[in-house]
Amino acid sequence: MNGRKPQAMAEFRQIGSAGDEAAFATTNIRRGTRIIAEAPLVMVPPVSDDEELSEFLKIVNTLPEATVAEMVKIFCQPSVANGIKDNTYVQREVWGFHKARRWKDNDGNILQGKKLQKAVKKSLNLCAIYLTNNVQLGPAGKYGEGVFSLYSRVRHSCVPNAHNSWNPTIGRLTIHAIHDIKAGDQIYVDYTGNVCRTRQQRAFSLSATWGITCDCTACTKSQTDQLRYRMVVLDQALAAYTCGASKDLNFEANHGIPKIMTAREALKAAEELARLLRRQNLHGMELCKVYRECSQYALDGCNRAKALDYARKELELERTLLGMDTGHLKEGLYGAKYWFEHLQKKM
Structure with missing residues (x-):
């Protein structure tokens, strides 16, 4: 995404490498204010770990093209994304998905050669985006997993100034200000979900999962x-x-x-x-x-x-x-x- 995407209290600006963004307050935000309430681009119901990726591929294949296009915009660190796409398990799930569809697209056309390779590549890219950006909906994924366009652009800090939580009462992922946030300040959440960890433990989790080196x-x-x-x-x-x-x-x-x-x-x-x-x-x-x-x-x-x-x-x-x-x-x-x-x- 180029330039700025305005929201009521937050805007998203490109930072660092191409495609990576961060959220900034557009106005002074008081502690406890709900900054964002967002519906998921894709929502996977509670399933076993073995079924999650295949379920995601089935669901994302039924989404409108505009929704898929929005999901494709979500940034992933190349090193992490490439590792996922090269993973044998992920490749097996993607090929198994297309095989179950008898190598056909949504219009019933046979996929082979370059068309099949293109379809598989697209599926692998979507899997990488999902696995690096999905959010547990409720404790231990009680309500499933979801990917969110705006939330995926909010950066991490081990000392965050905002808190994210899935709210099934309203069917939205909400982000609230933990502290007063000044206009122009960057908005941060904690990706790890557990502050009772040492710096080394946090660094390993952040690097392995998101390719992040935190400097908070x-x-x-x-x-x-x-x-x-x-x-x-x-x-x-x-x-x-x-x-x-x-x-x-x-x-x-x-x-x-x-x-x-x-x-x-x-x-x-x-x-x-x-x-x-x-x-x-x-x-x-x-x-x-x-x-x-x-x-x-x-x-x-x-x-x-x-x-x-x-x-x-x-x-x-x-x-x-x-x-x-x-x-x-x-x-x-x-x-x-x-x-x-x-x-x-x-x-």
């Missing part, structure tokens, strides 16, 4: 990485407590992770994790989850007032990150609103 503050300041490492340790310790693994007598010696045995100890660790997140301006969904953990541990320790206080913090932050359309989060008290109401009834 978290990736360039050694003292920040020390904080991230402490976050990793606390996160693992809390996970071990939750699943009961820390009950092993030799747990701390075997794993090098602090042993948490009581709800009071768990609350103390979760509160430290929350402080570390806030200290680094990481006010994303991870902080929401930690507030929920604090609330749950406080409740387990019979401190209902503190449990409600943390539930209130989670609710305020969730509304910043997701907005008010959270009907899809009612099941299992997953959403902060419903957890808060649940606790109020207990008071």
Whole structure:
């Protein structure tokens, strides 16, 4: 895409190599503002990993040409895209797709020679775009996977100023401002979905999946990485407590992770994790989850007032990150609103 593509609060400008773009605020954006709400170009329903690529090829083949043309514009790092297109599994899925169609196009014409090669090349290109740009729709892809034209142009930072989330209540991928964003500032989201990782872990994931070398503050300041490492340790310790693994007598010696045995100890660790997140301006969904953990541990320790206080913090932050359309989060008290109401009834 050449030049600028204006949106209400964001515009997209070409940066770096040909085809690569970034999002910039066109006006001052207040914390909690919904910057973008976007429907997917293509949406693949929940299927097994073995079926995902073949399902994508079937679906994309039924899309209007204008939609496919928009998807083709989405940028992929050449090194990553070429690696995907050369992958034996991907090539097998593409050839299998065309074989199942009896080597015919949508008009029923036989594909052979250069026409077949062109069709296969197009399919491989689309697979590369899908595999590097697809977004899980809901936790663990509960609602499937999707590719989004605008979202694919928003760049990554390990210290993002915006949060993306699929909202099945409105059928859109939303992007909300985590912090106040000034006009002209670049808008960033976190691609990795897990801030409790060291710089080396993040660098490997970003390079292997997207061909990205991140130069944000978290990736360039050694003292920040020390904080991230402490976050990793606390996160693992809390996970071990939750699943009961820390009950092993030799747990701390075997794993090098602090042993948490009581709800009071768990609350103390979760509160430290929350402080570390806030200290680094990481006010994303991870902080929401930690507030929920604090609330749950406080409740387990019979401190209902503190449990409600943390539930209130989670609710305020969730509304910043997701907005008010959270009907899809009612099941299992997953959403902060419903957890808060649940606790109020207990008071």
